[in-house]
Amino acid sequence: MPPTTSRPRTADTAWPTRQQALKVAVFTLLLSWPLHRLSGTPYHAVFGRIGFIGMALLLAYAAAGRFKPHWLGIAAARLMAVVLTAPIAALATVLATQGANFITYLGERQALLGQVMMVFLSIFFGVLFALAAMRKERKQRERADRLQTQLEKDALERELLDARLRLLQKQIEPHFLFNTLANVEALVASGSDNAGPVLRHLIAYLRAAMPRLGDADATLATELQLVRTYLQLMHLRMPDRMQFSVSDVAAAETLRFPAMALLTLVENAVRHGIDPSMDGGSIEVGGRRDPVSGRITLWVSDTGVGMSETAQPGTGLANLRTRLQGCYGAGTRLDLHEATPRGVRVELHFDPGVKP
Amino acid sequence: MKPVTALIADDEPLLRERLRSHLAALWPELALTDDARNGQEALELFEQCRPDIVFLDIHMPGLNGIEVARALARRAQLVFVTAYEHYAVEAFGQGAIDYLVKPIDAGRLADTVQRLQRQVALPLQASHALDAVLDQLAGRMQQRAQPRQWLQWIRASVGNSVRLIPVEQVRYLRAEEKYTQVVWEEGEALIRKTIRELAEQLDPERFVQTHRSLIVNLSCVSMVVRGVNETAELHLRDGDEVLPVSRSYLHHFRQM
Numbered sequence: 054m055p056p057t058t059s060r061p062r063t064a065d066t067a068w069p070t071r072q073q074a075l076k077v078a079v080f081t082l083l084l085s086w087p088l089h090r091l092s093g094t095p096y097h098a099v100f101g102r103i104g105f106i107g108m109a110l111l112l113a114y115a116a117a118g119r120f121k122p123h124w125l126g127i128a129a130a131r132l133m134a135v136v137l138t139a140p141i142a143a144l145a146t147v148l149a150t151q152g153a154n155f156i157t158y159l160g161e162r163q164a165l166l167g168q169v170m171m172v173f174l175s176i177f178f179g180v181l182f183a184l185a186a187m188r189k190e191r192k193q194r195e196r197a198d199r200l201q202t203q204l205e206k207d208a209l210e211r212e213l214l215d216a217r218l219r220l221l222q223k224q225i226e227p228h229f230l231f232n233t234l235a236n237v238e239a240l241v242a243s244g245s246d247n248a249g250p251v252l253r254h255l256i257a258y259l260r261a262a263m264p265r266l267g268d269a270d271a272t273l274a275t276e277l278q279l280v281r282t283y284l285q286l287m288h289l290r291m292p293d294r295m296q297f298s299v300s301d302v303a304a305a306e307t308l309r310f311p312a313m314a315l316l317t318l319v320e321n322a323v324r325h326g327i328d329p330s331m332d333g334g335s336i337e338v339g340g341r342r343d344p345v346s347g348r349i350t351l352w353v354s355d356t357g358v359g360m361s362e363t364a365q366p367g368t369g370l371a372n373l374r375t376r377l378q379g380c381y382g383a384g385t386r387l388d389l390h391e392a393t394p395r396g397v398r399v400e401l402h403f404d405p406g407v408k409p
Numbered sequence: 410m411k412p413v414t415a416l417i418a419d420d421e422p423l424l425r426e427r428l429r430s431h432l433a434a435l436w437p438e439l440a441l442t443d444d445a446r447n448g449q450e451a452l453e454l455f456e457q458c459r460p461d462i463v464f465l466d467i468h469m470p471g472l473n474g475i476e477v478a479r480a481l482a483r484r485a486q487l488v489f490v491t492a493y494e495h496y497a498v499e500a501f502g503q504g505a506i507d508y509l510v511k512p513i514d515a516g517r518l519a520d521t522v523q524r525l526q527r528q529v530a531l532p533l534q535a536s537h538a539l540d541a542v543l544d545q546l547a548g549r550m551q552q553r554a555q556p557r558q559w560l561q562w563i564r565a566s567v568g569n570s571v572r573l574i575p576v577e578q579v580r581y582l583r584a585e586e587k588y589t590q591v592v593w594e595e596g597e598a599l600i601r602k603t604i605r606e607l608a609e610q611l612d613p614e615r616f617v618q619t620h621r622s623l624i625v626n627l628s629c630v631s632m633v634v635r636g637v638n639e640t641a642e643l644h645l646r647d648g649d650e651v652l653p654v655s656r657s658y659l660h661h662f663r664q665m
Contacts, residue, residue, distance in 0.1 A: 228468070231492040232421065235511035239427035290421045293446070294470075331447045331471045362562050362610075366575050386595065391564060391571035398570075 064118030064127070069111045073186060081107040084178070092167060102146040102171070109142035110135050110179040114186065128187055135183050139175035143168060213379035216372045225262055236290050251289055258282045262313065271312035273305035273340075273351075279312075280319050280338055287323055294333025295323070302340035302351070308405055311376050317369050318353040318399050325364065326357020326396055333357075334396060347406055354398035359391065377403060413529050414440045414458060418451035418477065419466035419490065424511060428464060428490070431513060435522045448472025452480055461529045462486045464509075467494050475546045483535055486528055488521060496549060500542050559612035565591055565598035572598065576615070580629045580645060581652060582607055584622035592650075617661045619643060619654040633662050 069077075085100035092099065117134035118127055125133070147168065151158040159165050233255055240248035261279045277299060284297040302308075315338070322336050334356035342349050370387065377385045381403035390398040415432070419425045425444045432439055442458040445451035449471045455463065463485045467474035475497070478487050489508040491497055501508040507521055563574045578594045588599040589607060602610075608618045618624050631646035633654070641654040641662055654662060 227493040227495075231511055232424075235427070235492060235513070236421065236423045238512040239423040242427060242430065290423070292422065294420070329470050331449065360562060360573055362560055362564065363558050364561055366561055366577075370575070371577070388595075389562075389573035389575075391573060397573065 064115070067116045067119035069115040073111060073115075074108070077107045077111045077182070078104065080178070080182075084174075098150070102143075102150070105146055105149075106139065106142040106171070106175050107178075109145075110138050110175065110182075113138035114179075114183050131183055131187065132180060135179040136176055139179055140172045143172045143175060146171075209379070212375045216375040216379070225259065232290060233286055247289075251286070254282050254285050254289075258286060262316070271310055273302060273308040273310040276310045276312065276315045277302065277305060277338070280315050283316060283319060284323075284336065284338075287327075291327070291333060294330070295327050296333075296335035298335070298337050298339075300337075300339040302349070303342055305340075308349070309380070311380050314373055314377060315351060315353065315401075317373050318401075321369065322353050322355040322357065322397070322399075325360065326355035328357075330358045346404070348402060348404050351401040352398055354392055354396065356392065356394075356396040359395045360389070360397050377401065381405065412438060412440045413462070413526075414442060414460040415462035415464065416442045416445060416451065416454055416458065416460040416485075417464045418445035418448065418454075418469065418474070419464075420446055420469045421466075422446075424466075424490075428513060431515060431518055432522070435515070435519055436526070448474065448477045451477050455481060455485070460485060462488065462525055464488050464490055467491045467497055473550060475543060475550060479543050479547060483533060483539070486525055486533070487539075488525070497546055500546055506539055506542060560607070560610040563591055563600060565600045567596065567598050574598075576611065577626075577628070579616075579626050580648070580650070581626060582624040617658075619652060619658045619661070621655065623652060625652055 081104040082100060085096060085103045088094075088103065089096040089099045113134040114131050117130045121127060121130035147155050147158065159168060237248060237252055237255065240251060258279065261275070261282070281299045284295075284299065288295055288297060319336065319338060327334050327336065336353065336355045338351075338353050340349060340351040374385075374387045377387065385403040386401070388400045388402070390400065392398045417425050417428055419428070429441060429444075432441065439462075442454055442460055445454050448469045451463070451465065451469075452472070463477075463481065465474035465477055465487060467489055468491070469477075472480070474489060474491075478489075481487070487507065489497070489501060489506060490511060490513070491508060492511045498508065498510070500506070507524065509518060509521060561576055563576060563579065565572050565574055574591065574593050580592045580594065582604065583590045583592070584604045585599060587601075587603075589602055589604055591598050591600055604618070604622055604624060607624055608616075611624065615627055616624050617627055625643060625645075629645045629647075630643050632644040634642045634644065636642055639656040639659055641659055643652045643654060644650075645652065
């Protein structure tokens with residue numbers, strides 16, 4: 054059996070609401086009055102027939118919404134049910150009042166005319182009421198949809214706020230800081246010319262990685278610079294185990310980019326790809342802009358140990374996805390690929406035009 | 410008398426050099442073997458040179474410093490060198506283990522050197538306290554590395570690349586003859602694992618088998634509708650899919 058079926062679009066219940074029944078009752082009570090005056094038939098007899106037809110149409114309307122054939126739309130099914138039920142219900146009232154005499158009764162010209170008029174009125178008011186009811190239902194559905202959309206929007210905003218807060222709480226890892234400082238100290242002690250530049254890299258990294266509220270001034274260019282600085286520091290610490298390249302992306306200076314988004318991916322590549330590997334590997338950071346669609350693809354690719362299927366994803370990636378979607382819209386994607394022969398390639402796809 | 414020998418194991422070359430130069434100044438008679446760049450090399454060099462003292466960085470690729478220390482089984486004087494493994498420093502602080510923090514302070518290293526000079530003259534002793542601390546630390550590092558063994562990523566060929574799909578993005582998994590179809594937030598793919606294997610590897614708190622050929626991510630379920638004959642249907646959020654729950658798996662949803 055196929056486990057998936059598409060959800061049928063039908064009403065939830067086969068019964069009219071109490072409000073609908075009340076409306077039909079009041080209307081038929083009112084409508085019976087002019088008919089009673091016109092035909093001279095006693096009021097209770099007129100109402101008996103009109104009220105019966107009205108309720109029959111209402112039941113048909115409600116049931117059609119629930120048990121409609123799948124090839125028919127819900128509105129068409131309801132209208133068709135009303136139109137078909139009207140003559141049947143009218144005939145039923147004749148049968149009920151005249152019993153076996155109904156053929157003779159309908160043979161009278163006056164009675165037949167009245168009967169035809171009754172069917173006509175039933176169809177007219179039946180369709181009118183059905184249209185009004187469907188309009189009301191549509192309005193209610195739209196309102197529910199709007200509410201749902203609003204809820205989803207609120208949830209997204211909350212997630213984004215969470216992601217920002219977590220970024221604020223992100224601290225410079227003490228292990229990274231002390232190890233790097235130990236390297237700087239070793240350079241200073243040996244009188245290496247490298248000590249100054251390395252210290253400046255560390256300062257630039259610390260300044261960029263300090264918690265801050267707004268990242269309004271952050272661009273892809275500043276992010277790429279931060280990534281370069283970080284990789285230079287790591288290369289200093291593991292010169293025999295880690296190589297890297299960071300290529301420029303066209304127009305990176307004018308492209309707003311959430312601060313530390315790319316850095317998170319590069320840190321992951323070092324921590325989970327290169328660092329656990331005895332032979333090390335290389336990290337490549339790059340990007341390109343599709344000339345037609347304007348969409349941007351950025352990637353961080355490493356030749357490290359790769360990812361085990363049970364490796365904890367941590368909150369970093371989910372957090373990052375939320376921030377990027379908050380910045381560039383829901384079309385933003387963050388994909389992980391297995392690199393060949395080993396390692397992981399993370400790709401970021403987004404449209405910078407959504408919210409420039 | 411045979412000179413005292415020591416081995417330095419650290420994956421960062423500048424830090425190995427720095428410790429070397431510190432030791433050369435504080436203890437010129439100490440003979441240093443070749444340096445080890447990772448835990449594996451540390452063990453190999455130890456077997457080759459049998460040094461009296463081993464300086465062990467904790468954070469190293471392959472075998473970490475704690476694992477190397479356990480393998481050495483008290484055949485040398487151990488000194489741990491660490492940048493910031495606070496849980497380790499905590500354990501070391503209780504005594505029994507000598508440790509240095511990076512960047513290395515010359516005064517602190519001088520104390521260590523003095524203590525080592527006294528100790529190498531004495532025969533090595535078994536120390537239960539040290540073994541206990543190492544066992545405890547090894548257990549903790551193991552735990553930190555792999556807190557749970559549930560499947561977190563699904564490898565799937567998509568186009569000409571292999572995607573790593575985080576399991577939290579998976580909506581459901583359905584058996585397709587010998588393969589399994591993965592339906593996740595961004596698409597569908599076929600993988601070679603069977604539903605039975607996946608049912609064992611996925612975290613049962615998050616994924617539930619609902620049918621012989623179906624596993625569903627619980628966080629994607631928006632509604633459970635009871636059907637006739639002890640079955641049910643699952644409606645998923647953000648989509649039109651309705652998935653069946655067969656009689657033998659209905660117990661998962663009894664409480665809902």
